[in-house]
Amino acid sequence: MRLRATAATCGAVIAFAVCASQAGAVPSRTSSASDTKSWCAAVIRANTNAGTMKNKRFLPVDQVPAATWKKVVDLAVAQGDRFIALAPNEIRTAVKHEIAWFKRIKANHYSRNTPLAPWTLAEVKQITNFEKTKCGISFS
Numbered sequence: 770m771r772l773r774a775t776a777a778t779c780g781a782v783i784a785f786a787v788c789a790s791q792a793g794a795v796p797s798r799t800s801s802a803s804d805t806k807s808w809c810a811a812v813i814r815a816n817t818n819a820g821t822m823k824n825k826r827f828l829p830v831d832q833v834p835a836a837t838w839k840k841v842v843d844l845a846v847a848q849g850d851r852f853i854a855l856a857p858n859e860i861r862t863a864v865k866h867e868i869a870w871f872k873r874i875k876a877n878h879y880s881r882n883t884p885l886a887p888w889t890l891a892e893v894k895q896i897t898n899f900e901k902t903k904c905g906i907s908f909s
Contacts, residue, residue: 804857809904826907839879845871863892
């Protein structure tokens with residue numbers, strides 16, 4: 770269960786990093802509702818385009834090829850600061866820790882078994898819950 774939730778959430782962050790990269794400048798942060806709407810739309814669009822989500826449902830981790838995982842990690846590391854800036858306030862700290870985890874994954878030769886620290890299971894659940902309740906995203 771922990772690995773599935775982690776992998777699904779990772780897909781959200783990575784694909785969002787792709788979207789942030791393509792979008793160019795980071796939009797201004799004017800309201801919580803705006804942040805949530807932008808975050809959700811970007812996560813859904815990017816993950817669908819990347820092939821890690823279908824119909825607002827993340828694919829199971831065993832259906833994400835190694836090459837896709839590597840690309841996701843590289844993009845999260847490269848676009849981490851932008852991704853953190855776009856994150857809604859209520860999940861920003863969790864996103865910061867998730868980006869730190871991606872950096873450790875890259876340093877660990879893209880191992881999916883890299884320990885979560887400093888990201889915690891509670892923060893994984895926080896992001897997952899946000900995506901479920903605010904974005905309508907499902908996890909396989």
